[in-house]
Ligand SMILES: [Zn+2]
């Protein structure tokens with residue numbers, strides 16, 4: 001990120017006007033103006049867009065067909081089936097490959113309020 005003079009990240013002035021933002025950094029653009037940077041995304045059931053290579057589900061090890069309903073893990077970006085026959089994403093409480101919770105209504109696991117409570 002390129003920062004103008006006076007911008008602070010996590011309360012520190014930004015030296016040389018350049019800083020690589022880390023997850024959960026707090027950006028103060030001015031008095032009373034606070035932005036938060038988070039890499040988190042919500043898990044969503046969407047038709048798998050497919051890709052240049054076949055996509056395999058880490059839970060059942062079967063191919064995920066383009067257009068088949070699936071969830072892309074917000075944590076590790078891995079696609080899992082999420083159909084009536086193959087509820088691979090919600091099969092377990094966590095992603096097959098990373099600690100990301102699979103509850104679709106869990107919301108984000110981090111909010112600015114928690115970080116500064
Ligand atoms: Zn699967």
Ligand SMILES: [Zn+2]
Pocket residue numbers: 073074075076077078095096097098099100
């Ligand atoms: Zn994952």
